[in-house]
Amino acid sequence: MVREIVTYPAEVLTTPTQTVDVVDREIRDLINDMFETMYSAEGVGLAANQIGVPLKVMVIDTTPKEDAPDLKVVLINPEIVSAEGKVKYREGCLSFPGLTVEVERAEKVLVRALNEHGEQVDLELEGFPAIVFQHELDHLNGITFIDRLKGWRRRMALEKYRKLIREAKRQP
């Protein structure tokens, strides 16, 4: 089922999510809804709190983005084991419709998480998939991409976003 995507500044986006205790049928239903919702919005990643569910679950599928390596994965209770390098990329976010901002992130991350069967997985991500993962991990920690900006860059991004919202509201 396609769910409604929560947009900033909803509280569920700025509050850290909770650890999943048991990967059960309910979680797998949530995962299915998350994939459906992400595909219908043409996104490449989605965190559970973006559909209002405050749990540490994310889905990623970079396949539709042609110039990026393919990664399709479900990550539950994910954490970064190690990170290296730095890369800047202009990111979008389904919870900030129309806004893109340039964010600096680690180039390579080693990730540990549970998969949809509750099994531990270790993943080495690099480049675009690593960027998407770090963006979604931030969501799960109640951090949005504008929080990665400082000072006037953050203020300008917020001002631009408010303007986009005002313009969207004016549409019939």
Ligand code: NI
């Ligand atoms: Ni996002």
